[in-house]
Amino acid sequence: MTEPVLLEDLSEGVLRLTLNRPDRLNAFTPELHAGLRAAIDRAAGNEAVRAVLLTGAGRGFCAGQDLGQRHPDATGGAPDLGETIGTLWNPLVRAIRALPKPVICAVNGVAAGAGANLAIACDIVIAGESARFIQSFAKLGLVPDSGGTWTLTRALGEARAKALALTGQPLPASQAADWGLIWRAVPDAALMEEAGALAASLAKGPTHGYGLTKQAIQAAGGQDLDASLDLERELQREAGFSPDYAEGVRAFTEKREPIFTGRAQ
Template sequence: MDEVLIDDRGAWRVITLNRPDRLNSFNAAMHRALATALDAARDPACRAVLLTGAGRGFCAGQDLADVAVTDGAAPDLGVTIDEFYNPLVRRIRALDKPVVCAVNGTAAGAGANIALSCDIVLAARSAKFIQSFAKIGLVPDSGGTWLLPRLIGDARAKALAMLAEPIGAETAAGWGLIWRAVDDDQLRTEAEKLTAHLATQPTQGLALIKQALAAAATNTLDAQLDLERDLQRKAGRTPDYAEGVDAFIAKRTPNFTGRAS
């Protein structure tokens, strides 16, 4: 069975974590397959990506059986993070197009933080987000300690990380952890509709938005103002900017191509 499924819809594609019998928990093979799928999505013909999970959950994080130690020695979990999780988060964040995540069911541990690394997160109302690391004496990884305080503030971030209590999709949306909670039977439809829409938008401009927002987390205001100037200069030179202006003046729907030049 393929650990990751790819459904190419032309201008966008669906990437599905496919270990449903293990709640799509990560092993090395699934990491490698997902890395390959995300690298393939860099194809300019692909203008948006939808990430989701097969079965009754999005992702339960690390498959602990895959990092089990049999000789009694303490494991070096940093190796797994260096080899797999950190590169995965960096791939998602650096992808020069929107990445939508549809969280179906549980997103736990690294699975929760990988979902939160995506640009727009939709979740089924029955979905749960769990920073489960503290239950086994670990620290939130996959960007969790960076994402949580920025998304929901220190107080909530510390409580989620230390108590490891699940929160539902509606609470996550209310806190600003995710974009929206939707009815379970509408999740896939809404996520596909959103991704298909993003694939018709000015892709280069969206990529520059990602770049600007990512830099804002560490930039001073002066540095961010300069970055906005530089990125706006790039955006203004794209064919989609010219098309957007022409369409606005003509009062018609723009036909964006997503091309850089």
């Protein structure tokens, strides 16, 4: 029986999604694109999902697009990579960014090309110490995609973004953490335990408030302070009417841990 290319497990509010093509370093095919995109879309409307944990099976997180299906010799001519980006990668990145729930990425081993940029599109990235982030596009005469030029430049600045993109040199997980590209680098053996604990903690939190926080932070890079102040006001108004805010205040006054439902109303 053929293994599914994406493993899904929902337990105690955490939807664990595992890219499952370990023999190909979890490189993406149209089937894997469709499966992951559908899982993210379902998570958006499923109240039982309070946090998403994305990782890869085997010795690497993701090697990006499966080039075997985009090789000119296999397609009978130069493939339209813009169509691949526009119909597969860009919608996936947008879906992750728009998901009103925390998305944690646990990077095991190599994350290369679009696989690296998929990882850093997530909300919180934890990587094993042996993990490496590689902008491998230059080795193929290509341009970083899947949000890579946007995310790298904003996280690292133009100088480091250009150097990583033009040289294709691997960025070790510890250095990625030091530079602020990811949240933490942890011992390989502790990666899934740490990522799972974080996801479980977030799954018990105020999910609606987390979604509003994502919206505000993601908007901040493209607007001035006045616009951010106005957006914060409107989002805080919405959060203030949520049952989680009322529960948070009750728990604070009663000196106990809050029990959040994650709902907007």
